[in-house]
Amino acid sequence: MKDTMISSLLDDKVITRLKEIFGADRVMTGKTDMITYSYDASFETQLHPREPEVAVIALSTEEVSECVKLANDYQIPVYPRGAATGQTGGAVSTKGGIMIDLSKMNRIVEIDYKNMQAIIEPGVVQNDLNEALKPYGLRFPPDPGSANMCTIGGMVANNSSGLRAVKYGVTRHYVLGMEVVLPTGEVIVTGGAKSKALKSVSGYDLAHLLIGSEGTLGIMTRLRLKLLPLPVTRGIVLCSFEQLEQAGEAVNAVFSSGLQPSAIEIMDFNCTKAVKMMKPEIDLPLDCEAVLVFEVDGAKEEVTSQVNRLKKVVEPYTNFLRFSDEPDECEQLWQARKLVGASVGLLKPGGFRVYGGEDICVPISRLPETLRAIHNIAEKYGIVCGIYGHVGDGNMHTGPVINRNNELEMTNVQKMIDDIHELAIEMEGTTTAEHGVGLVRAKYMDLEHGAAMDVMRAIKKTLDPNNILNPGKMALPN
Amino acid sequence: MKDTMISSLLDDKVITRLKEIFGADRVMTGKTDMITYSYDASFETQLHPREPEVAVIALSTEEVSECVKLANDYQIPVYPRGAATGQTGGAVSTKGGIMIDLSKMNRIVEIDYKNMQAIIEPGVVQNDLNEALKPYGLRFPPDPGSANMCTIGGMVANNSSGLRAVKYGVTRHYVLGMEVVLPTGEVIVTGGAKSKALKSVSGYDLAHLLIGSEGTLGIMTRLRLKLLPLPVTRGIVLCSFEQLEQAGEAVNAVFSSGLQPSAIEIMDFNCTKAVKMMKPEIDLPLDCEAVLVFEVDGAKEEVTSQVNRLKKVVEPYTNFLRFSDEPDECEQLWQARKLVGASVGLLKPGGFRVYGGEDICVPISRLPETLRAIHNIAEKYGIVCGIYGHVGDGNMHTGPVINRNNELEMTNVQKMIDDIHELAIEMEGTTTAEHGVGLVRAKYMDLEHGAAMDVMRAIKKTLDPNNILNPGKMALPN
Numbered sequence: 001m002k003d004t005m006i007s008s009l010l011d012d013k014v015i016t017r018l019k020e021i022f023g024a025d026r027v028m029t030g031k032t033d034m035i036t037y038s039y040d041a042s043f044e045t046q047l048h049p050r051e052p053e054v055a056v057i058a059l060s061t062e063e064v065s066e067c068v069k070l071a072n073d074y075q076i077p078v079y080p081r082g083a084a085t086g087q088t089g090g091a092v093s094t095k096g097g098i099m100i101d102l103s104k105m106n107r108i109v110e111i112d113y114k115n116m117q118a119i120i121e122p123g124v125v126q127n128d129l130n131e132a133l134k135p136y137g138l139r140f141p142p143d144p145g146s147a148n149m150c151t152i153g154g155m156v157a158n159n160s161s162g163l164r165a166v167k168y169g170v171t172r173h174y175v176l177g178m179e180v181v182l183p184t185g186e187v188i189v190t191g192g193a194k195s196k197a198l199k200s201v202s203g204y205d206l207a208h209l210l211i212g213s214e215g216t217l218g219i220m221t222r223l224r225l226k227l228l229p230l231p232v233t234r235g236i237v238l239c240s241f242e243q244l245e246q247a248g249e250a251v252n253a254v255f256s257s258g259l260q261p262s263a264i265e266i267m268d269f270n271c272t273k274a275v276k277m278m279k280p281e282i283d284l285p286l287d288c289e290a291v292l293v294f295e296v297d298g299a300k301e302e303v304t305s306q307v308n309r310l311k312k313v314v315e316p317y318t319n320f321l322r323f324s325d326e327p328d329e330c331e332q333l334w335q336a337r338k339l340v341g342a343s344v345g346l347l348k349p350g351g352f353r354v355y356g357g358e359d360i361c362v363p364i365s366r367l368p369e370t371l372r373a374i375h376n377i378a379e380k381y382g383i384v385c386g387i388y389g390h391v392g393d394g395n396m397h398t399g400p401v402i403n404r405n406n407e408l409e410m411t412n413v414q415k416m417i418d419d420i421h422e423l424a425i426e427m428e429g430t431t432t433a434e435h436g437v438g439l440v441r442a443k444y445m446d447l448e449h450g451a452a453m454d455v456m457r458a459i460k461k462t463l464d465p466n467n468i469l470n471p472g473k474m475a476l477p478n
Numbered sequence: 479m480k481d482t483m484i485s486s487l488l489d490d491k492v493i494t495r496l497k498e499i500f501g502a503d504r505v506m507t508g509k510t511d512m513i514t515y516s517y518d519a520s521f522e523t524q525l526h527p528r529e530p531e532v533a534v535i536a537l538s539t540e541e542v543s544e545c546v547k548l549a550n551d552y553q554i555p556v557y558p559r560g561a562a563t564g565q566t567g568g569a570v571s572t573k574g575g576i577m578i579d580l581s582k583m584n585r586i587v588e589i590d591y592k593n594m595q596a597i598i599e600p601g602v603v604q605n606d607l608n609e610a611l612k613p614y615g616l617r618f619p620p621d622p623g624s625a626n627m628c629t630i631g632g633m634v635a636n637n638s639s640g641l642r643a644v645k646y647g648v649t650r651h652y653v654l655g656m657e658v659v660l661p662t663g664e665v666i667v668t669g670g671a672k673s674k675a676l677k678s679v680s681g682y683d684l685a686h687l688l689i690g691s692e693g694t695l696g697i698m699t700r701l702r703l704k705l706l707p708l709p710v711t712r713g714i715v716l717c718s719f720e721q722l723e724q725a726g727e728a729v730n731a732v733f734s735s736g737l738q739p740s741a742i743e744i745m746d747f748n749c750t751k752a753v754k755m756m757k758p759e760i761d762l763p764l765d766c767e768a769v770l771v772f773e774v775d776g777a778k779e780e781v782t783s784q785v786n787r788l789k790k791v792v793e794p795y796t797n798f799l800r801f802s803d804e805p806d807e808c809e810q811l812w813q814a815r816k817l818v819g820a821s822v823g824l825l826k827p828g829g830f831r832v833y834g835g836e837d838i839c840v841p842i843s844r845l846p847e848t849l850r851a852i853h854n855i856a857e858k859y860g861i862v863c864g865i866y867g868h869v870g871d872g873n874m875h876t877g878p879v880i881n882r883n884n885e886l887e888m889t890n891v892q893k894m895i896d897d898i899h900e901l902a903i904e905m906e907g908t909t910t911a912e913h914g915v916g917l918v919r920a921k922y923m924d925l926e927h928g929a930a931m932d933v934m935r936a937i938k939k940t941l942d943p944n945n946i947l948n949p950g951k952m953a954l955p956n
Contacts, residue, residue, distance in 0.1 A: 169651060187929070197907045204687065212682065213682055474681060
């Protein structure tokens with residue numbers, strides 16, 4: 001492979017040393033490779049790809065450590081990257097430098113089923129771990145939509161979650177410890193150097209500082225994860241509401257009843273419409289502002305009991321209700337929710353679904369007014385959108401649909417995205433519940449956090465004095 | 479009140495300023511008051527009380543901020559304190575300075591039941607919050623043994639938990655955000671300056687750095703807590719095992735079956751004996767190495783189902799089993815476990831139960847050998863002890879019982895405590911699962927954490943450059 005694009009930062013000496021560390025076949029500088037590493041799943045990097053100068057494929061902690069040491073010595077930026085399924089531009093270069101690809105550090109080191117934990121490398125894909133855990137009757141609960149592609153390292157870096165967070169929490173809740181390469185190249189282990197304890201309050205919990213720090217404070221090279229038993233079976237209640245407010249009331253009534261659904265998903269009228277366009281035979285009413293899908297889990301008879309209680313609680317609010325505690329029927333009822341992501345683009349002929357402002361989260365009580373406000377914003381800019389999400393957390397995924405060749409829509413969708421993020425903060429919410437900050441939400445950070453940003457910047461400066469790790473993300477120094 | 483004990487650090491100017499901030503009646507320097515503030519619930523501070531030079535009672539964030547600013551200007555140590563129910567000497571002075579009593583900042587600011595959260599001041603006692611939440615069908619789940627006395631600020635500072643952590647997690651999992659006075663006196667809000675979101679990944683999660691930092695990085699003045707629905711009802715299975723190993727196998731079998739008990743408590747043979755000494759009529763066998771108490775929760779019919787499943791799973795391992803899904807009977811079955819703390823002192827006539835080495839946690843699979851090893855250590859030093867704890871997490875509370883007038887026992891119990899902590903690390907465990915480090919476990923931190931301690935010290939130095947906040951704790955600089 002020909003070495004090209006080597007800037008002044010990255011002189012031959014550095015490339016030579018990288019080849020010593022990784023072997024020549026795992027050090028890439030060719031244009032095609034750089035393009036491959038120039039984007040993630042974000043709209044922003046699709047519009048503006050950002051190429052690194054060199055990419056390396058890491059296979060061990062020692063390699064990562066040596067690479068970071070080298071980068072720190074020469075003050076060259078390093079960008080850790082997993083499967084690049086992120087929506088925020090978190091795993092791309094901001095100013096040349098070294099892309100460190102961790103997706104091949106994908107060994108499941110140990111499944112210690114007796115102690116309800118697994119030790120893995122960061123490149124393990126979420127579904128692969130769960131497949132490996134099945135024979136033990138265990139699972140790693142966090143369930144992002146990209147579970148069949150995303151690496152667990154990426155999930156930890158972003159503190160990902162998904163639709164079952166309402167009962168099972170987020171990735172953070174399942175990280176017991178980690179081995180981390182610090183920005184100096186030094187390797188530490190958090191949560192006890194040799195610990196396999198399930199619970200500890202010994203010392204600052206550095207793992208919890210690193211979780212969600214998006215590769216700006218260290219590169220995780222090994223993760224110790226907490227596992228849970230597989231749920232035996234599931235049940236579904238699907239129902240629709242004439243008014244958004246009734247859906248909100250139904251959710252409150254369910255929580256007040258003492259029920260703890262494993263998922264509470266919402267789809268607005270546009271999502272319902274899009275799903276019907278894709279699959280007209282699907283059993284969903286169109287005369288409603290919102291559809292809710294409740295899932296419960298447990299042993300068979302407990303599920304039946306929960307489904308019956310749920311039905312009773314939501315019936316007064318709904319004008320359409322389907323339910324089941326049989327696996328096949330449940331699968332069918334889930335289908336409506338499953339098809340949303342794929343169908344929302346149908347809302348506009350030739351439409352392109354933009355990921356932007358797609359991850360805000362507001363207090364549950366403010367969901368109805370927030371959904372209405374988003375549609376008002378969309379209308380103001382002449383853009384159609386569908387809104388769906390994890391209503392039990394208040395987390396809403398807005399899907400604006402535009403024509404990419406329409407310049408006005410391209411401009412307006414950016415304005416719409418800004419407005420949605422500002423709306424989230426106005427509604428006492430957050431700009432991102434599970435996708436992260438990266439490049440695309442950096443500009444809202446000061447508004448959202450105020451003086452706390454100074455503390456974040458001070459911590460970054462302490463751990464990464466030369467600012468080499470994933471610089472220019474999260475409103476930290478570029 | 480007469481000003482006494484004023485050292486060179488704390489000149490009249492400082493006392494005068496403290497009186498301006500708090501009002502003269504909330505600034506104390508008298509000997510009796512200093513003694514009151516010189517210990518917590520730890521054995522260490524009972525042996526060696528440590529008096530501050532002045533104590534102030536804070537009622538507002540502004541007061542705390544002004545006090546910390548003053549302390550930072552004059553480089554005077556400040557020790558935050560709640561109810562002082564801690565077992566580690568975390569809330570006492572190490573070198574004179576200012577004790578800041580937060581127990582009167584005990585307002586429940588808001589119960590936002592629609593959004594499943596509460597905003598409180600740090601001095602609110604855990605049970606008081608839960609009493610206030612009952613009418614809403616909600617609760618704040620973490621349940622330390624001291625719930626009727628301990629402040630939630632202290633729980634967050636120590637990341638406390640309790641017997642239901644096996645299902646519901648630890649305090650950390652229920653903190654959504656906090657207002658904190660930094661060691662400079664500056665006030666920040668973590669998790670979004672104005673947020674009421676239930677889920678966020680925006681920026682470094684500073685709350686998670688502060689949780690468990692034992693008052694060394696900031697003083698929390700307001701907490702935003704996540705709430706859960708009250709469980710409708712509970713069920714109990716109590717069973718005993720001839721051999722410790724069978725108890726371990728039973729726990730593994732329960733997890734493998736997909737059941738998620740809300741508590742799994744263990745009592746060793748000495749605890750059983752002590753409970754029987756206190757209450758001979760209690761229905762417990764003496765011919766066993768361990769007793770397990772499983773609790774399940776949920777709606778009535780779900781509890782009945784879970785109790786039946788549990789019984790089936792544990793029956794092959796046990797030689798004695800009682801169960802119930804009726805509240806009164808459950809209460810009776812719990813009694814055995816409830817009496818342990820109070821009865822363990824009976825193991826020796828005139829015995830005094832020492833809190834030391836009382837909070838180790840090991841991987842579940844190593845519980846039987848750890849329990850045996852602790853009894854061997856106890857035997858080596860001629861000390862009797864009972865061991866009980868949260869077996870689902872591997873967290874064991876060892877209760878050595880000594881005669882405080884016996885010098886040899888007083889010396890030996892300290893050696894025993896050291897041995898137990900070292901054993902915990904040897905067994906791939908941790909020295910503390912829920913009680914914290916404070917003064918008493920500082921000496922084991924380097925052994926437990928290795929190079930990670932440098933990162934903790936660097937963060938402490940960054941946020942508290944003058945080392946004024948709770949100095950000398952957690953193996954951070956004195």
